[in-house]
Amino acid sequence: MSPLSGKRILVTGGGGFLGGHVLAELRRAGCQGVGAPRQSEYDLTLQHEVRRLLADSRPDVVIHLAAAVGGIGANQANPGAFLYRNLIMGTELIEASMRAGVEKLVLTGTTCSYPRSAPLPLREDDLWSGFPEPATAPYGLAKRVLMAQAAAYREQYGFRTASLLLTNLYGTGDSFHPQNAHVVPAMIRKFAEAKAAHRPCVTLWGTGRATRDFLYASDAARAVRLAAESLDTPDPVNVGTGVETSTAALAHAIAERVGYPGEVRFDTDRPDGHPRRYLDTARCTELLGFEPRVALPDGLDRTITWYLSRAYGRHAARAAA
Numbered sequence: 001m002s003p004l005s006g007k008r009i010l011v012t013g014g015g016g017f018l019g020g021h022v023l024a025e026l027r028r029a030g031c032q033g034v035g036a037p038r039q040s041e042y043d044l045t046l047q048h049e050v051r052r053l054l055a056d057s058r059p060d061v062v063i064h065l066a067a068a069v070g071g072i073g074a075n076q077a078n079p080g081a082f083l084y085r086n087l088i089m090g091t092e093l094i095e096a097s098m099r100a101g102v103e104k105l106v107l108t109g110t111t112c113s114y115p116r117s118a119p120l121p122l123r124e125d126d127l128w129s130g131f132p133e134p135a136t137a138p139y140g141l142a143k144r145v146l147m148a149q150a151a152a153y154r155e156q157y158g159f160r161t162a163s164l165l166l167t168n169l170y171g172t173g174d175s176f177h178p179q180n181a182h183v184v185p186a187m188i189r190k191f192a193e194a195k196a197a198h199r200p201c202v203t204l205w206g207t208g209r210a211t212r213d214f215l216y217a218s219d220a221a222r223a224v225r226l227a228a229e230s231l232d233t234p235d236p237v238n239v240g241t242g243v244e245t246s247t248a249a250l251a252h253a254i255a256e257r258v259g260y261p262g263e264v265r266f267d268t269d270r271p272d273g274h275p276r277r278y279l280d281t282a283r284c285t286e287l288l289g290f291e292p293r294v295a296l297p298d299g300l301d302r303t304i305t306w307y308l309s310r311a312y313g314r315h316a317a318r319a320a321a
């Protein structure tokens, strides 16, 4: 039985992509006292609403997923909002949780916090060794500061936090919004639409040479649950697969699965973001016993089937499978 099962758990951002997977993971672990209010009920950028949320829900454990997120385009269009919203939500929630006597708070950070020049694979000890990739720096820096706040609160107040550095996530329930989507759903949508419209060519952002470490969302949710149960260190912990995949390889894998027969081109005038990125996962394995269960081909199949059945109906999903 999960040590969380008798606890009152507050999940911020529970209505989002990762939130859906975390709520399912907590349900599977037998947790019943889970609250996941929406932004319309409590706007976490407002201090009085954060305090009201803590007073109303009186959680033992807080899992903080709420954030302003998106792909490179969304980050470049909203650098100020991404910095402000992520910083203010996290900083107010950490302060209010500490004051409300919360036993533990889990932060979900991002590999966008890593310095652009950090050696590969990315190791937690290099988090502060330089400035992040500029295209996503405001988002990455805000999340980095929250980890510093968590460590400082542990030192001064003995407040227990766990800080995860999540790699690029993908999976069912992701956002496929044309302006805000991350790379995997953005590509799935582009190839599916190009196939439906019989377009001879799909043009993708960047060189195709940028690399990422892609983790299926249910695996990430399990890592979040494990961290809430047992991670007890101020040090951040990478959560990823340790596998490096280029965006060109990803594009071809998705095009094949969607059944898109045309040409794939890269628009090198568009940014790659961080040039190469994959994680050293040794700390996560050691401290949480975490290993991913869903490999990229399987995860892509699940995500594409999910998307096609919603966008084009079950028949299209079966035809592509």
Ligand SMILES: NC(=O)c1ccc[n+]([C@@H]2O[C@H](COP(=O)([O-])OP(=O)(O)OC[C@H]3O[C@@H](n4cnc5c(N)ncnc54)[C@H](OP(=O)(O)O)[C@@H]3O)[C@@H](O)[C@H]2O)c1
Pocket (backbone or CB within 6 Å): 012, 013, 014, 015, 016, 017, 018, 019, 037, 038, 039, 040, 042, 043, 044, 045, 064, 065, 066, 067, 068, 069, 089, 108, 109, 110, 111, 166, 167, 168, 169, 170, 175, 182
């Ligand atoms: N997706 C990834 O690839 C990835 C990678 C690394 C780290 N992460 C981290 O994982 C966490 C979850 O990301 P996600 O992809 O699941 O994001 P998401 O789908 O965009 O969900 C974000 C959630 O934040 C909530 N939210 C935003 N502004 C809010 C506000 N002012 N007050 C209250 N709630 C607010 C939204 O609530 P409503 O739905 O109620 O509006 C939404 O449910 C984030 O902390 C993100 O930084 C994600």
